[in-house]
Amino acid sequence: MITPSPICSRSIHIEILLIVKQCFGNEVGYSLLYFNDEIEFCVQRSDEMTMIVKVLFFAKAKELCGGVTSSSFELTGPTTTCATLFFPAFSKEALVNEHILKRFPQLESIIPICVLSLNLEYVEDVRELSDGDEIALIPPISGG
């Protein structure tokens, strides 16, 4: 499948695809994506990959989930070998709305004020997830 592009001629496009094919073989599907003036490629397996992401709950979030400290979510989506690619399917909103809130609707009021961390690192958004990633929902504690 070849997509014409505003910044890349058809012949160059085919050339890149051939290189990608050499690297990854026939069993996967490819597509080229264009961001601004840069070309990035996505390698997509014909069978979509499933990954397990663990979500940890702290303080009030834990209490609202009935004392559950963590919950694993199975996410299905295209895999990528290109680190800079952005998959809307794994945005914070998608993760929260389509996965976490579906299982724990009672978290709705507290999620907007939670600090979100990905593998112990503060994040504003979740753009890329890999199998085994650990996300934490950390609301502030006020007691003392």
Added chain:
Amino acid sequence: MKSPWGELQELKGASTAQEEENGVRQAFSNDVLERYSRQMLLLRFGVEGQKRLSQKSVLVIGAGGLGCPAAMYLASAGVGRLGLLDRGDSVDRSNLHRQIGHTDASVGADKCLSLRDSLMRINPGSSICTLSTGITAKFALQLILPFDIVLDCTDNVESRYIISDACAALRKPLVSGSAIGFEGQLSVYCDSEESPCYRCIFPSPPPPDCVGSCDTAGVLGPVPGVIGTMQAVEALKLAAEIEGAEVCSRRMVLYDGLSCETRVIRLRSRSKTCRACGNPEDSSQRIVNPAEFDYGSFTLAGSCATPQSTDQGRLRATALLDKGRLKDALCIDVRPKEQFDMCSIGGFQNIPITKLSKELITIQNRVGDKEIILICRRGVDSATAVSMMRKAGIENATDVIGGLDAWRQECNPEFPTY
């Protein structure tokens, strides 16, 4: 403006090296050397660390579960001057399992004074000033200005934002701790150029119904002890400028006593658009002085306005004195099981409000045309329970205004306080 602290004793620092007549050269007096020897023995602390510590002032805001252990360690370590600020609460017997600076003998006494007495007993040489006014937005800057390091040991959202905003404005290092249940959090804010403030990390306050307090949700005593003690460690690192020490800045420690797990989250750096320590796009949003910011409305911002319930159709606590009425009614106490098990009124059965929705059908089948009387600790949850029942078609439910608190005050002073 005059400092709310009045005249503060000047920080003298520990006495410098002295040559005695008998040819002994010593860094401090015998008493000081002996008292602080174990920390001066530390490779990175030494005599210089002790001197720096004695020239620093630390403000501990909140004389409760966090403030007690924090202040006790700081006074013991020989901090030059210690300020204690608490909103004028008196010591309650229910504080004592965690607020270890107070004693049974000081129940009813002012918390600041009670804690100061304890500190003076530990280290009579301490220089301690107290103010039983609490932190207020109006005087936040003046209250914090005379101190080098601030410890947030408070128990409410509003104070946390006021303290952080004032520390951000004055660029004072803020050692922030909090604890509830089995969990605690610790972080140091505003201690360097890149270091964020509390508002950078939590730009919006939690909705009021998501904020628990130790009084309602409970707390395991040593949990604030762990966090308050860690606050003292951070404050001592800052005050003594211990070489090679890494302050818990741009990091947050999450401690869970229940699972005995500690996680350290790497935090963001200072936010460029933070209202307190950055430059928000709309410059009128910038908080320069907490005195000009409305913290009341800010912390209530997330609350979903609950319709003001009228007391119409509700019972006064005195109605419960009618034994016959109680006997004929279905009496339900909607508090959590843990509270019900501590004390309850005879004849009441326990259905916690969290389990009520599952029980509604059973109640409907069982109640017939009996009256249902609901009660809780203060009359808030029971009113919610009544409206839940009405929605489910159970019409003959009512509840007690003021709950068990009102029952104690109006009818039975023997009913336990907790």
